[in-house]
Amino acid sequence: MVKGLGWLFKLNNWFSSIFKRKKSVKLGLYGSTNAGKTTLANRISLDWLGEEVGSVSNVPHETRKVQKKENITIESGGKKLNMTLIDTPGIATRIDFEDFKKYGIKTKEAKNRAKEATQGIIEAIKWLDDMDVVIAVMDATQNPYTQVNLTILGNLEARKTPVIIAANKIDLKNAKVKRIENAFPQYKVIGISAKNGDNIEELYKAISKLV
Amino acid sequence: MIDFIIKETRKENIIVIEGSLNSIEEANLIQATMENIDKKFPGIEIANLHSNNIENLSFKEKAKRFIVNKLYGKKRGLTIIGPAKLVKQIKRDPNNVILKMM
Numbered sequence: 001m002v003k004g005l006g007w008l009f010k011l012n013n014w015f016s017s018i019f020k021r022k023k024s025v026k027l028g029l030y031g032s033t034n035a036g037k038t039t040l041a042n043r044i045s046l047d048w049l050g051e052e053v054g055s056v057s058n059v060p061h062e063t064r065k066v067q068k069k070e071n072i073t074i075e076s077g078g079k080k081l082n083m084t085l086i087d088t089p090g091i092a093t094r095i096d097f098e099d100f101k102k103y104g105i106k107t108k109e110a111k112n113r114a115k116e117a118t119q120g121i122i123e124a125i126k127w128l129d130d131m132d133v134v135i136a137v138m139d140a141t142q143n144p145y146t147q148v149n150l151t152i153l154g155n156l157e158a159r160k161t162p163v164i165i166a167a168n169k170i171d172l173k174n175a176k177v178k179r180i181e182n183a184f185p186q187y188k189v190i191g192i193s194a195k196n197g198d199n200i201e202e203l204y205k206a207i208s209k210l211v
Numbered sequence: 212m213i214d215f216i217i218k219e220t221r222k223e224n225i226i227v228i229e230g231s232l233n234s235i236e237e238a239n240l241i242q243a244t245m246e247n248i249d250k251k252f253p254g255i256e257i258a259n260l261h262s263n264n265i266e267n268l269s270f271k272e273k274a275k276r277f278i279v280n281k282l283y284g285k286k287r288g289l290t291i292i293g294p295a296k297l298v299k300q301i302k303r304d305p306n307n308v309i310l311k312m313m
Contacts (some may be wrong), residue, residue: 121245157234
């Protein structure tokens with residue numbers, strides 16, 4: 001009887017393979033605050049959809065909610081990849097509303113911003129379970145060996161989520177991609193400038209290879 | 212453990228734990244910290260001084276770690292957690308840790 005149902009299993013596999021091929025991949029951007037996640041999300045979205053994901057600012061925690069862009073199809077290395085781009089708020093272990101006031105933000109707004117930022121971080125951590133592939137965005141001008149970076153990479157490793165490290169801000173003089181490569185030698189590190197689009201094609205190639 | 216850490220850091224105590232949190236526990240701690248942030252408690256600074264990554268170690272180092280893990284359990288290492296109100300930054304590299312106080 002089971003033998004007779006062989007054609008049904010084959011049909012099922014055929015359908016599965018079609019849907020697997022068409023499946024949209026969830027690509028998450030994770031990192032500390034001001035690493036350039038939204039700048040990179042905007043770059044990717046502008047390149048393939050022609051529209052931005054969110055606003056960027058030098059004030060930390062500008063992105064306080066997870067932002068999504070669906071149906072982005074990137075083409076690289078002869079491969080087409082349909083994905084949902086998920087830009088997450090920067091992860092931090094401290095949020096002091098007083099810090100926002102240094103940027104000229106009034107107390108009430110600073111408190112609101114801090115409250116929203118805490119919610120955003122909780123949301124970003126919850127989303128870790130849903131990602132198919134992650135770009136860990138790091139500011140190449142800063143010491144990468146931070147607890148936040150280690151926690152993000154450790155969590156992705158525990159979930160077996162494929163990761164690429166984007167060493168961002170290579171347009172700045174004091175950017176050191178090598179420092180990130182040395183800190184995390186087990187990961188593929190690509191130096192980019194999300195702002196100027198430098199080396200973004202390399203990143204697309206790496207994403208295509210990984211998925 | 213996480214409740215204890217939050218309780219003590221809220222009381223402005225710096226905690227040194229013999230042993231290391233794993234990545235999932237660290238993420239849970241960050242979540243719990245965010246849930247507890249208010250005017251008096253702006254968060255924590257944390258440094259987990261035990262690298263779980265052994266890929267880049269020499270065979271001798273890997274063997275040493277294996278034996279130590281077997282003898283003392285896997286949770287060796289050191290975790291330093293301080294209230295953000297007191298500890299400005301915990302600077303770290305693979306071999307050192309520096310607490311910058313307010």
